[in-house]
Amino acid sequence: MRYSNLFGKTARDYPKDEVSVNAKYLLKAGFIDKLMAGSYTLLPLGFRVVEKIKQIIREEMDATGANEMLMPLLHPKEIWNETGRWDSAKDIMYQLKKDNKEYGLSFTHEEIVMDLIRKRTQSFKDFPIKIYHFSTKFRDEPRAKSGILRGREFLMKDLYSAHVSEEDLYKYYWEVADAYIKTFKRMGLDAKIVEAGGGVFTKNITHEFQVLSEIGEDTIYYCNSCNFAQNKEIFQGKAGDKCPKCLSAGSRQAGKIIESNSIEVGNIFPLGTMYSEKMGFYFTDSDGSKKPVVLASYGIGSTRVLGTLVELYHDDKGIIWPESVAPYNVYLIAIDNEQKTIVKEADKIYESLTGEGIEILYDDRDVSVGQKFNDADLIGIPIRLVISAKTLRQGSGQAENKIEWKKRTEEKGELISLDEVLNRLKKAQKS
Ligand SMILES: [Zn+2]
Structure with a gap:
């Protein structure tokens, strides 16, 4: 590409209305343009980086046997009402009305996936199902100030898997966790698997993929010796404590708990049978009995990864892209x-x-x-x-x-x- 032909040149000055490093550098260097708070255009340079991020994610998801597809973003209210999330998630979901019909803009796709499974499967032989897509997500963010890290509209890969048993679900769940660690490593990100609550998704313990960073909005507690790590919202203890996992394993040299800010770049949710039960879907098992399907969902914010990379890889002169995702x-x-x-x-x-x-x-x-x-x-x-x-x-x-x-x-x-x-x-x- 000849620079003279590139749309989105470097700017002379840093933007005045941005506080985060990622937004300052990405805007000045011509990777993104700001439409409004929490909403950015990916200019050709930014688009190239995100396409490389997506390709790495795609290769690793495909390697787990997942199928790529594409689902709609405008959802009818009725389907969200089936699980009660039209009301319980109304703080984060953009909801709109047109000609007396109500719609929601997607912030996730569990209900849509369950509806697909309900329509297109019957027996245990149709499972497991592993499907994903890359699409825009809308999330009503009152504090959209972290540049491209926290947007009202952002790109995400979301994968959903459906299984006939919890055992089968967890087998795949940990396979995806490994694939995530590999995915992030290929992009130059060293992510920790952190236990967390499930928010509006589930009451189960879920797992976040957190990258240590001073500017991160999350706080995590992790062991300096084993792989124990928990989000602040569920950790009971403080920095400097002896690691509860090391202690319960009876190790003589228990590790120490370290507190750190971090950026969440991905998450995985073992959702269980709640969605299947609430949406009235029961498959026929091998013995003829009817059972609800066990669901899990797995997200990676591809535009958030773009911002995280800039937060981690820059000096006072500008951005330093890892080779694998450089434009x-x-x-x-x-x-x-x-x-x-x-x-x-x-x-x-x-x-x-x-x-x-x-x-x-x-x-x-x-x-x-x-x-x-x-x-x-x-x-x-x-x-x-x-x-x-x-x-x-x-x-x-x-x-x-x-x-x-x-x-x-x-x-x-x-x-x-x-x-x-x-x-x-x-x-x-x-x-
Ligand atoms: Zn430990």
Whole structure:
């Protein structure tokens, strides 16, 4: 992509009405645009990152045997009334009326999934069911001030699984938990599995995937020795306590409880049979008896992941994207000479690397080199390539033809050949 052709350029100043780091950087660097509090457009750069996040999620969900599909966002009131959530969730759900009919805008899809299962299954042979989609969620947020971390409208992957027994549900539940940890790791996020309450979803103990961060709105308590972790809302104790899990396991060296702020990037809910019972769905089991189906749901906020990555990966110059989700692999800059021959070289390199499948943002604007360097740091693409008379050593009589290779995370670059550039980029693509 030639930068001159990119919609959504960098801005000169930071936005004045944003307090969060993620919104400041994403807005200034041209990844998002703000429509109103808690509502953002994903500009082409932001859209590319979210598509990469989605692709990683998709690969890991598909690996568990789940099926991708797409469900509607505008729901009739009647279906939400079946579980009583039209009333119990009215604080977070946008509800509207048109021509004497009432509708809700989706903040989740349990009722819709149960209705689908009710219509399309009969016997135990139809289970388990594992279905997911990526879609917009609407949530009435009174305090939408954390940039893209907490939106009134945001993108989410939600997966639902339905099983004939609790045992079968939990088998898949923990399989998805493992897939989530792998998913987040591939994006550069080290998530903890934290026990939590179920809010308007369930009375069961649920699990959140929390990434430690000072700016996080959640508070969690975790053990520095074992995998014990609980959200503040259910933890009974305080920082510095001995870990209850270590103690109950009888370990001589019980770990210590640490308190931390964190950002919730995903959650999984073992919902049980409540939805099936309230919606009057009973499948026929192998012995002919009628039983309610056991449901679970699993969410990952894909736009929240975008914001979380910026909160975790930035310095005072801008964003530092992990390779796996960066909008482009390479930021290419040409420093031209008086003969205007360098840009021609850069054009050739751009064409040849693009032809090899390397994703390049080529800064071909007619602006100062200083501004290009600053924008390269702000946008945060992992590799910066610079070609100039110096790197090519034109006119020196030596056929050097080198390119300056610099990682966003490193201060100094190095001069390498085009072949070596291609080798390294190919290697990075494979890993
Ligand atoms: Zn412990």
